[in-house]
Amino acid sequence: MASLTARRGRRRGPGPASGRPPVRQAEGERIQLAGILTGASAWDSGNMVRCMIVDDCPEFLRAARSLLEGQGMTVVGVASNGLQALRQARQFRPDVALVDIDLGGECGLELAGRLRRETGPSPPLVVLVSIHAEDDYAGMIEGSVAVGFLAKTDLSGNAIRALLAEWGSP
Known part of the structure; x- marks a missing residue:
């Protein structure tokens, strides 16, 4: 699917890249590690995902919020520029920020980096x-901090x- 793309190769979990041995399990066996059951993602639809939407189009903000809340996501904030996004990310601590690449006079790719660097631990x-x-x-997406x-x-x-x-656990 060309429009749904996750960046691969950057997961941080058991396996050779992490320096930790992979977890082995029998088919169908559920193993609990650090409070997470394997085989189920922390992002499954049963878990609330706290989301912030950043876009310079008020109509899109309204439509996206309505759509996502109707599909079981918690939209904790909407922002129309970088300053609002940074402030809301610090205040509301969303799990994920949806950031428009073209924010009018601002660059969404640059804001993505700032959200990752400047909003706390x-x-x-x-x-x-x-x-x-x-x-x-x-090329710009691949070189960005976005998942x-x-x-x-x-x-x-x-x-x-x-x-x-696909990215991994929070």
């Missing part, structure tokens, strides 16, 4: 969104959860 994961095709921004990209036309609670699940 547990910054939100960032999913970039755009009305444009992913191919238009492919993935969603076309605005593909935005849904399940699409966000799928990206977050």
